[in-house]
Amino acid sequence: MTDSPSKKTRRLREPNGGARKTVRLEDVAVLAGVSTATVSRSINEPEKVNAEMRKRVLDAAAELGWIPNAAGRALASNRTHIVGAIIPTLDAEIFARQVSAMQSVFTRHGYTLFLGCSNYDPMAGYQQVRAMLTRGVEALAIVGEDHPAELFDLLKHHRVPYVVTYTYRLDSPHLCIGVDHRKAFRTMTRRLLEMGHRRFAAIFQPTESNRRVVDRIHGVADELGDAGLPLPPERLTIGPADMDRAARDFVELMAGRPDERPTAVVCGNDLLAIGALNGARDLGLVAGRDFSITGFDDLALASRIPPGLTTQWVDNYRIGELAAGKLMNMIGKSDGPFESAELVPELRLRGSSGPAPSP
């Protein structure tokens, strides 16, 4: 068995007790009595290596407790096996679920996830993308389209494949995996119209840097417009996505005479709807009887809060899986074609909505 010492003598070989040095691939090669090329192949292309030799390598690696150095690998192979994801915030279970799903897909493929949060700040998102390019991400998932053009330019310039998640729009310039939010809110509004509602109000979260919210509002307005019912500005409140604020807005919206005030309140998400329900309780109004109210997301809570919140559920785990799967396919394949995928939310009718009260 050849046991010629490696050419470069290193601190590793110091007499005894010298500062322990990191174990490198070369050390494994020496112990196994093979070349570094063979060690590398034993790990990355095992089928190309003689079985006995491979075993010797693996044993040596285990004995030395060798842990490969990803930076070395990345530099030599020009592959980092890193992919990035940028979400607005971790404090929303919808995005957390997408990330969970992506994690599990990426892990299965031997990829590691770099996570960035933009906190709904477009420039922060841009900085994150720069940082990720530095890290050499091979692909990127990013929530929504509300990002500076420079961000997408950067991605294209560096040939990093990416997908936009959560949002789906037919005329989007990006590969999208998500929901058509405008359509979703048209659907919900239509349902309420069919229940006989004619006086609508809406409680929404902030629209800045969040086209999804804009689309949702348009969905409501479009559907009402088609029915010849405008949504007057004073019946649409926009403010912090906060339960207490929603409760206050609800109380205010319901201030008028019973035969004039809204009978249907479309909320931008479940949190706002649940907040509004608290406001209703204070007024002594019963959801599903005195008025109807709807949300979006179907949080765990939505079905548990009496009388149950009518809302729409989006399979965000699936979005994450699809996005990650698509990215794995796109890496290395500049061809395509790769197609967007629309996920249709599931309408979940519960007690909070019902026929419009008589008059």
Added chain:
Amino acid sequence: MTDSPSKKTRRLREPNGGARKTVRLEDVAVLAGVSTATVSRSINEPEKVNAEMRKRVLDAAAELGWIPNAAGRALASNRTHIVGAIIPTLDAEIFARQVSAMQSVFTRHGYTLFLGCSNYDPMAGYQQVRAMLTRGVEALAIVGEDHPAELFDLLKHHRVPYVVTYTYRLDSPHLCIGVDHRKAFRTMTRRLLEMGHRRFAAIFQPTESNRRVVDRIHGVADELGDAGLPLPPERLTIGPADMDRAARDFVELMAGRPDERPTAVVCGNDLLAIGALNGARDLGLVAGRDFSITGFDDLALASRIPPGLTTQWVDNYRIGELAAGKLMNMIGKSDGPFESAELVPELRLRGSSGPAPSP
């Protein structure tokens, strides 16, 4: 201005239109007419470089759109500027908040976060740590102590500083930043005893690979024991952390005669308590009057659900900040001393708890 071409001619310099190559530090050096060392210093140690020269470098970098390659940097400097965090799951807002906080601290220090989820599987956590060592994390935050000894051995062997978060125990072998869960549940139980409760029940989540839950249960049992009140096994239910299951368990626990059934129900967290409240509604029992119930976490919902849930709030954002700050201090400094930090949860008394019912 010296403009000698770099020695290695590369595809970059191909006549025209050749496949565009990545811009490297060397390209910046050539354009700026300086050595690679100067480019490197202009970025990493700007104060050591003549201002005019630095400007030339920065301009050249901007003109070429150079994005540094982290793998090259890591390999040359033996510093990756990556730190890892391992949490059980992203689907819990407490961990998501810790991660958010760490992200922002790390970003501020020029570090990037690798996130791993163990899904409460100790071996998965171990694999994540191995992957992170491959990536060269310089430090690691990990939720809880419930991990295989090999995991911590690996960290020590590779001299990677780490902190355990969320949990704090005086006699823990690890640097901890978190809560003494046993003490927290003793406190809660004592409070209920002071309100006159004598018949207790408890609804908890699974204990496996989760010492925190074990500690919480012990906290209840210890405090009751000190008061001469055992917690009989049939009054302690353990099962999935699921609202419906908590509701069912609650109904079952309350099946006995009014003068025999529990008057105080301590739940392992808010989710279980809110589920149990749903069960109470079905039974026509009013929390705070007919019985008392408590949670843990103080989810956004806890204060909004009538009559308000008595619970304990933990500043998980602070835990993340402290953990990240500590890790930033530990990197490079093998000395110390570094101390654990205990965060005491804030007891939040709300309507769901009250004096024990008369008989």
Added chain:
DNA sequence: CTGAAAGCGCTTACAG
């Protein structure tokens, strides 16, 4: 303050 040059730990044509 600046530069020439070695080297970080891997992978991968290339040759055998």
Added chain:
DNA sequence: CTGAAAGCGCTTACAG
């Protein structure tokens, strides 16, 4: 199937 050797893109003693 295996090995010798060049090279990936940076940083950093070292010398001036």
